Amino acid sequence: MLSHIKSYFHSVPATKERHQYLVVPDLHGVHSIYQKVEKFIKNEVEKNRTIIFLGDYMDRGESGSVDGQIFKDAGSYLVLKDLIALDRWAKEEDRKIIFLRGNHEVFYEDYYLHDDQYAYHEYGFFKNSTDCLNHVFKNDKLFFDDFILFLKNLQPYYLDTVYDYLFIHAGIDPDGRDLDQQAKEGLIYWIRDKFLFSEKKLNYTVIFGHTPFSKPFMRSDKIGLDSGVYKRGFINLLKIDNADSKIIQIAKNNTDV
Numbered sequence: 001m002l003s004h005i006k007s008y009f010h011s012v013p014a015t016k017e018r019h020q021y022l023v024v025p026d027l028h029g030v031h032s033i034y035q036k037v038e039k040f041i042k043n044e045v046e047k048n049r050t051i052i053f054l055g056d057y058m059d060r061g062e063s064g065s066v067d068g069q070i071f072k073d074a075g076s077y078l079v080l081k082d083l084i085a086l087d088r089w090a091k092e093e094d095r096k097i098i099f100l101r102g103n104h105e106v107f108y109e110d111y112y113l114h115d116d117q118y119a120y121h122e123y124g125f126f127k128n129s130t131d132c133l134n135h136v137f138k139n140d141k142l143f144f145d146d147f148i149l150f151l152k153n154l155q156p157y158y159l160d161t162v163y164d165y166l167f168i169h170a171g172i173d174p175d176g177r178d179l180d181q182q183a184k185e186g187l188i189y190w191i192r193d194k195f196l197f198s199e200k201k202l203n204y205t206v207i208f209g210h211t212p213f214s215k216p217f218m219r220s221d222k223i224g225l226d227s228g229v230y231k232r233g234f235i236n237l238l239k240i241d242n243a244d245s246k247i248i249q250i251a252k253n254n255t256d257v
């Protein structure tokens with residue numbers, strides 16, 4: 001287990017508000033792992049802990065059959081369907097779950113909301129997942145509406161202003177302007193090296209996914225969780241309790257969780 005402790009120059013105000021999180025990075029249609037994550041959330045995670053998904057729910061997912069038809073990527077659809085159900089469950093159970101937008105969700109917004117066919121023709125992974133989704137949408141308009149609503153409700157980032165945690169898909173431009181401006185420009189969904197290797201002290205501890213590492217990327221002000229789940233077969237969750245945090249790894253083949 002890795003742990004990450006941040007020291008503060010300013011004192012943290014006494015507050016009854018909870019600063020407890022479970023962070024779930026890129027799922028990429030790996031439904032077998034998603035199911036374990038969901039089980040963990042429902043059975044092990046306290047009711048008052050905020051759950052934050054960092055985006056990239058779909059693409060490069062597991063093959064499988066839907067309605068008796070084989071799809072190269074059925075996992076993206078299955079993860080999406082379960083996330084929409086999880087969102088509904090959270091509302092019923094009065095649990096707080098935040099879904100952030102990843103760059104892959106930008107592809108889906110372009111395709112389904114702006115009729116932009118670029119990703120469909122350019123990226124095999126996107127064609128594979130949307131071929132399955134379009135098959136489902138044809139017969140299930142309600143699910144299509146749920147999906148559009150899910151896309152529209154995605155958040156660009158989440159900020160904890162007491163502990164200065166910034167939860168975001170890819171990162172921030174260390175020389176960039178304010179967060180909302182960066183979100184508008186879209187760089188927060190795509191940035192890699194300029195953010196990762198910047199020596200500039202950031203105003204937050206940035207908790208991000210997007211760029212896969214074999215081990216979590218741990219710096220004083222950056223925690224990168226993406227494991228490249230579709231090729232490595234495990235996911236790194238991050239549990240945060242106020243100033244402390246620890247990694248929880250869930251693998252395809254372990255049965256502990």
Ligand SMILES: [Mn+2]
Binds near residue numbers: 103169
């Ligand atoms: Mn990404």
